[in-house]
Structure formats: structure tokens, C-alpha cells
Amino acid sequence: MDMEQPFASEWSGRIRQVEIGATKNEGGTRQKTYRVGGRTNLPFLEGAQEKPLVALEICDDPKFWSSIVLSYTGDVTEDAGTWAREVEVTYGADLVRLYLTSTRRKEFQDMASLRQTIENVLQSTGLPLIIEGSHEPSMDSEVFRICGEAAAGERALLGTAESDRYRSVAAAALAYGHSVIAQSPIDINLAKQLNILLHEIDVPPDRIVMDPYTGTLGYGFEYSYSVMERIRTAALKGDADLAMPMISSAIDSLNVKEVREAPQDVRDEMAIMWEYYAALSAAVAGAEIVCVRHPRTVGRLQETFQRLVGAA
DSSP states (O other): OOTTSTTOOOOSOOOOOEEEOOOGGGTSOOSOOEEEOOOSSOTTTSSOOOOOEEEEEEESOGGGSOHHHHHHHGGGGGSHHHHHHHHHHTSOOSEEEEEOGGGGSTTOOOHHHHHHHHHHHHHHOOSOEEEEOOSSGGGHHHHHHHHHHHTTTSOOEEEEEBTTBOHHHHHHHHHHTOEEEEEOSSOHHHHHHHHHHHHHTTOOGGGEEEEOOOOBTTBBHHHHHHHHHHHHHHHHTTOGGGOSOBEEEOTTGGGSHHHHTSOTTTHHHHHHHHHHHHHHHHHHHTOSEEEESSHHHHHHHHHHHHHHHHHO
């Protein structure tokens, strides 16, 4: 056995690459871009690998956000553009993931504000952007059109396509040059089926990022991990319908009882560690992008990923 590569394996498959972000020379305004995917082996085990990317999640209406994050960040969250700038300059994340939480307001109709928010964020940061549109089916068509149009040329990642709600986001991605997050409910067969559905309406495989859905630690994460691991090994064995990069966000990490009820003096640390271990485990299972909400989680993950990649 070659002792310098004790985990060397022969795989027939390769994870497709998806480009996120576009520089000025490519028709966008981003200061950096990424190609996620491309692996021919399991994470952190052998050979040269790109470290997973860390996205920090923000929103346009903090009323729907974690009080733990809001108490830490202060009034920066009152403006999405200012918040996005902090994501890049102060917190050092690789990507900004913008949730348009304002669409959750009762009887929301202010579509013009969504465009302004996206444009504000794009002007405030040079990082590539992930945009999460409406969670209300009746708004999908208009909201995703605005998302795609406002970020035209920037090669953003739009979310989220689901088995019964994928045509609107796919149409926006195709019309304006973006990629799509395909989310399935912790099931390898449903994940594959959704990729096939998107391909059948002409979304190229190299413009799909899979989200198998991630439970949080102690609340279903173990099952999420096993599904992600099965997706990744199936892809490396040659299943082309599963050979897309993965994104993971354990969005309920800051809402679990253990974090909510932690003593005030350790609550931040508890929240950070709950996110950290979920994101780290997701990366080990195969996620190329992990998403968190507490700014202090970002640096810890990046440092750990750098060490793991350096040791590969």
C-alpha cells in the first residue's frame, strides 16, 4: 500500500462543476467567482481538493430572523446592503446567501422593493450571491423573475426548486443565466428525480446544485448525513443524475431547545458550536457549500476546512 495515500480509491464518476459569480470580463460585477464541484474522490481523504465554501445567510426583513444573530450583529441588519458588506469585509465569508424574508409578510405585494434589495446587495459586495426567493407558491413566478432579472449577468444561484415547485425558478435561471438549487426531502431517489425533472425542462446539469435538506444536530441530522453520503458515493460510482455539487444549511440550528434555553453568557457559543458541527459534518458527507447564520461560525469553519484540505 502507498503509505502517502492510504485512502486512495478508484472511482468511475466525477462531480460536475457549477460556476457561481461572474466578473466584469464575464459580464458581471463580482470581484471573485467559484467553480464548485469537480471532485473525483471523497472529501478530505486524498489528493488536492478545493476546500468547501462557507456562505453567510442574511435577509431583507430581520423580523423573521434569529434573535441570537440580531443581538450579535446589531443595527447592521437594518439594511441588507450594509449587512452584505459586513459579510465580506468583517466576517470574511465566501458567499452571501440572501433570503427575501419580506415575502413572508401577510399580503405582501411590494415587488419593487425586492429588486431594490437585490441591486443594493450586489452594489455593496463583490462576493457571488445566492438568492432565496418566495416561499409562497402564488408569488413564485413574479418573485423569481425579479430575482433573475435584478441579478442578470451575475451568474447567481437561485433557490429553491422543489418537486412540486420548480418551473418558476428554473425559468428565471434559464432566462437570466443563473443556476438552481434543487431541494429534496432527505431522500436519494427524490433528489435524483428532481434533477431529472429539471433536466427535462432544459436546465443543464452543470447549472444544478443539490440540497438534500439538512436537519440539525440531534433533530434528524444523522439521517441527512447518511443520505448525503449515499448521494455522493453513488455519483462517484458513475450515477450522472446525482453528480451535482451539494449545498447544506441546517437552518434550524439556532432555534433548537439547547440553544434557546442556554444561559445568556454561553448562548452565543452554544449557537456557534451547533452550527459548526452540523456544517462540518455536512462537508464531510460531501457538501461543497455550507451555509450558516452566526458570523462567528464562518471563521471557525474556514480554519478547519483549510487544515483538513492541507492534510489531504
